[in-house]
Amino acid sequence: MKKTFALAAVFIAILSLLMVNQAGLLAKSSDGATETMKTANRLYENGQFALAAQGYQQLIDRGYTDSSLYYNLGNAHFKQGDIGRAILNYRRAEKLGPRDSDIQANLQLARAETLDRLEDTAETEGFFHHIARFTRKFTLNELAIFALTAWFALALLIIVLINSRISGAWRETLQYAIALMTMITLLGVAGLGSRMYAEKTRPEGVIVAPEVSVTSGPGNQYVTEFTLHSGTEVGIADKRGNWVLLTLPGGEVEGWVPAEAIEGI
Amino acid sequence: MKTTSKRIASLIALLLALVTTGLAQEPNVVTAQVDRNSITTNESLILSITVVDTSNSAAPQLPPLNGFQIIGSSSSSQISIINGDINSQTVYSYRLRPTKTGELTIPAFGMTINGQTYSTDPIAIQVSPGNGAPAQQPSDNSGQTAQPSAELKGQDYFVEAEVSNPTPYVGEQITYTFRFYQGASDFFAEQPHLSPPDFSGFWAEKQSDQSQYRAQAAGQSYNVTELKTALFPSSAGPITIEAAKLTIPGGFFNRGVALQTKPIEVNAQPLPPNAPPNFTGAVGQYSISAEVDATEGKVNEPVTWRVTLSGRGNINAAPDPEWPEISGWRDFDSQATINTQVQDGVMEGSKVYERLLLPTRSGQFTIPALEYTYFDPETGAYQNAATAPIPVSIAQGDAEAPLPPPSPAGAEAGQVENIATDIRHLKPVPDHLNAQTRPLTASPLYWMAWGAPLVALGAGIFWQRRQTYRAQNAHLARSSKARKKARQALAQAKKQLEGYSAIAQILNNYLADKLNQPVAGLTHQSRADLLAEKGVPADLIAALDNAYLNAEMGRYAPDAGDPLRGQNLLTEIDKLIENLEKVL
Secondary structure, rough: OOOHHHHHHHHHOOOHHHHHHHHHHHHOOOOOOHHHHHOOOOOOHHHOOHHHHHHHHHHHHHHOOOHHHHHHHHHHHHOOOOOHHHHHHHHHHHHOOOOHHHHHHHHHHHHHHOOOOOOOOOOOOOHHHHHHHOOOOOOOHHHHHHHHHHHHHHHHHHHHHHHHHOOHHHHHHHHHHHHHHHHHHHHHHHHHHHHHHHHHHHHEEEEEEEEEEEEOOOOOOEEEEEEEEEEOOEEEEEEEEOOEEEEEOOOOEEEEEEEEHHHEE | OHHHHHHHHHHHHHHHHHHHHHHOOOOEEEEEEEEOOEOOOOOOEEEEEEEOOOOOOOOOOOOOHHHHEEEEEEEEEEEEOOEEEEEEEEEEEEEEEEOOOOEEEEEEEEEOOEEEEEEEEOOOEEEEOOOOOOOOOOOOOOOOOOOOOOOHHHEEEEEEEOOOOEEEHHHHHHHEEEEEEEEEEOOOOOOOEEEOOOOOOOEEEEEEEEEEEEEEEOOOEEEEEEEEEEEEOOOOEEEEEOOOEEOOOOOOOOOOOEEEOEEEEEEOOOOOOOOOOOOOOEEEEEEEEEEOOOOEEEEOOEEEEEEEEEEOOOOOOOOOOOOOOOOOOEOOOOEEEEEEEEEEEEEEEEEEEEEEEEEEOOEEEEEEEEEEEEOOOOOOOEEEEOOOOOEEEOOOOOOOOOOOOOOOHHHHHOOOOOOOOOOOOOOOOOOOOOOOOHHHHHHHHHHHHOOOOOOOHHHHHHHHHEEEEEEEEHHHHHHHHHHHHHHHHHHHHHHOOOOOHHHHHHHHHHHHHHOOOOOHHHOOHHHHHHHHHHHOOOHHHHHHHHHHHHHHHHHHOOHHHHHHHHHHHHHHHHHHHHHHHOOO
């Protein structure tokens, strides 16, 4: 029994080590960044949206990755009528704060202003689709921590079951708990896996140019297949030199655009 | 008197047409109209420019008016909300006086609203010479003109008040006019302050617009500011309108002045006694019309019945029509949308009722005519207005349960309406700005952590296995610990310089553990037998016997005190146990 406790202590230590690893990065915010953001907010409130956007962008370029920064930058672009960059930054903010209703509301409003209407025909059914939809409510890190914690808890329960001499009803309860925790762990792993897979294989981007011709190959000499407008969200399938191969939702239609016309989320 | 009211009536009709058609069709954003097309040089006309749905409230720039002089201007705005649609319009009125006779034209002019230019039509005016000098005073709808008495001669400013009709019927509109005459050269450091009478005994509708013009009175030129209030006596009998007070604050150049008008007596007459039974108290001139949004429908699908009551009079307080019971239908109460305006001090407008009618069975129906009885103070008689009956055919609807009663149109009142949608506002600055660049999954430490439970699980299983095995084989445990115990004992003996005395004990314990025997039961012979049984070579058994013998002998030998000998023997025993360990 004593050994089980020791094991639990080791687990908790490892988990908190990982957290501290993260928290260590948080401690960076003492170099006037909040002051810069305050100034940018004030500029925004005075209607100087272009200057405010510069302020937020500066902080992002300096390595700050706060969801509120991206959200405010998105607002500043929206107010300047740049729907493409507004959506781009709302999406980036959403990735960092997936349960923020403000981000969702503004994203929806910005999407309503885009010119291209695309139907997402891909994977509307199926187990993995549901998992993917559920996991959209969490950040990658939250999924990672969740899966790992579930796995630790499961291992701990198994060790307790093997090494202790409990019997009867308690043993049965423990066995049920292990079955449940196994399911939770599998779910966590599936969620983490599907998210990592999606980010690795299907990176997304937003058209930031007001209008761009999508060609059949990476160069101007190819046939223009169709045109897209600012704010359209697409998948990025390939990059070759200064050209990006994009796919429309559904994955069947694809074409090349100059790299400066699109930004990855 | 007669022509004046006719003129006003036609103007009202025009305005009403403008208001009602403006809703239905592409609205004329800017329109210009005059109250009459032929005047004499003695008279003046009103040019009204109506701007519909204007968000910027800049007044129109009038074109040069050849042959006219602008002697006064006013503006009034009106905002109406009908079914959630907001309509606003502003009417700019200019009082024009012709300066020459003949065919004059008010030219077309353009106005730019929200980036689009709208233009009006030119208006032709026939001007004929009048008799005598042109009137300085605009003709009022009541026909009365303000003629300040001679005693005011020479004063810089004075005020006066009058009513258009001192003996109105109860509910009939009279116009209370307040005028402030200001010597043409005067200016005030501060705005004069007017305390109007409180008009008790009347339903009062104040007009927002005030008109200004110049007038000659008692040989002096004045700037006149005119304010009108529509009054409706609420009961019969004499009513006094208290004095209106105007105070002009003193400035650097002039003293403060307090002016006040004379109180006015109004004697309200009761309505004639021969009122029809369905008269509910409306006084004025009204018309009523009705329409439905569909003359064909289905059971349980609501039909909107729109009834418009319009006319001159106290439209705000006009009683509602009596709603008939229609058999086979359910109806739902509605609130009315009221739209009023004041033209030349006369209140007019419309009240639009929208009732939801829900047919409960199929068939041919007639939505009955609505009668509206009012008292017309101009003719002094009760009048009737009525709508036309409307036939409606209702088909059998889908065989569904009756709809829940739709919320009546009136329920919209008080509901929050989204006028415009904007993005949500900025986020405040957080205490800490997150600066994490790499996700956790990019860190090798994270993936190493996934291995930790596996290692722990493996170790736990292994440990458990060993425990179980040990528990099942207790003698094995004893045997496996024997060497360790013997070694510890030997080390102990070496340290305490005990030598011989410990040796037999240590050997006995070791063998007993190894052979799983009680220590006491190991005699010389049984020991040899057991060892031989275990397959220990004979020379090793002999060496063991020898060691026992040496220990025994050494205890009683004369040099027993020599520690070195004892120590050597202990080392020998250690070697012996090591050899035994190989075979046991």
